[in-house]
Amino acid sequence: MTAPPAEIVALVGQNQYPKTATFPVELSYSYNTLSATENGNPLYWDEQVAHDITDGMTVPPSTMSLWMRPHRWEPGATEEQVALQVHFDLKEKLGLPEAIMSDNTLILHEPVRPGDIISHHQVLRSVSDEKTTKLGTGRFWVIDIEYLNQDDELVGIESYTGFGYKRPDDGSSS
């Protein structure tokens, strides 16, 4: 049988892992993305331009997810902290040790500003029947993440399509 297990199907559409960031949006950290991509957009480098266009400094929209990404370690943590926990839950529950992301969608709403506190929740949208690709045998899944700011304004929605799989040399898939 290749359909996903009932316990996984039951998670579809459920809001999971609601969480608020433990640190505010930082202008200085956003410059790492601009630097990594050599992005000279004056909207992010020139305060006067930012004042004129966005009524103050904002951070690049493509950084939306990074403000919810956990520290890799923090006091009290007993295991590695990961973003997109639903993705890692699916890998474990479905017995699929490897995974890649194939598609990513960003829908962008309210600009993100230094000092904002972002919160989010994750929603599993779908899990496919078993598929075999050149990587191995596994399942595709779609996870949406909704991001809000401290005023409960919608900042954006991000959607990931992942493929969890077993490599051919890992034996047959479940």
Add this chain to the structure above:
Amino acid sequence: MTLTIDQVEVGTALPELRYDVTATTVVLGALASRDWRPMHHDYKFATERNGTQDIFLNTPNLAAWFERFITDWTGPRGRIGRMTFRMRDSVYPDDRMDFTGAVTAVTTDDAGCAWADIDIALTVGDRLCCTCTARVAIPTDNSDNPWARKGQNWTP
């Protein structure tokens, strides 16, 4: 110069972007997006565990590269509303990324916001690594500012 929608039509090509990727590009991009997964900084993990030829660009950093490509064209008043990309192959150190793109539709919504739909390809040599579709708001004239739109006036 501010790009306004009257300068845009179906078929308008975006200025090409070429970039030579190094290991530093990959690692800087991953850490900039707070992505600590080892396939983006650990050669041994990437090659032996993931079976890839090297460490490779991570998803949020690819999004940032597409953002740069789009706003290099629009200038600061251009506002991206939506971006979807499909990762077909990975981008590795020593690859030369080529971004190309063209406008596929020009529309104005009920709120008067002007939009350009864009198709983008990220290639490395003969390899098509990513395809991307984006919807970006472009000022109707020099007095228009898509960033001022909120609520019902912003429908990406």
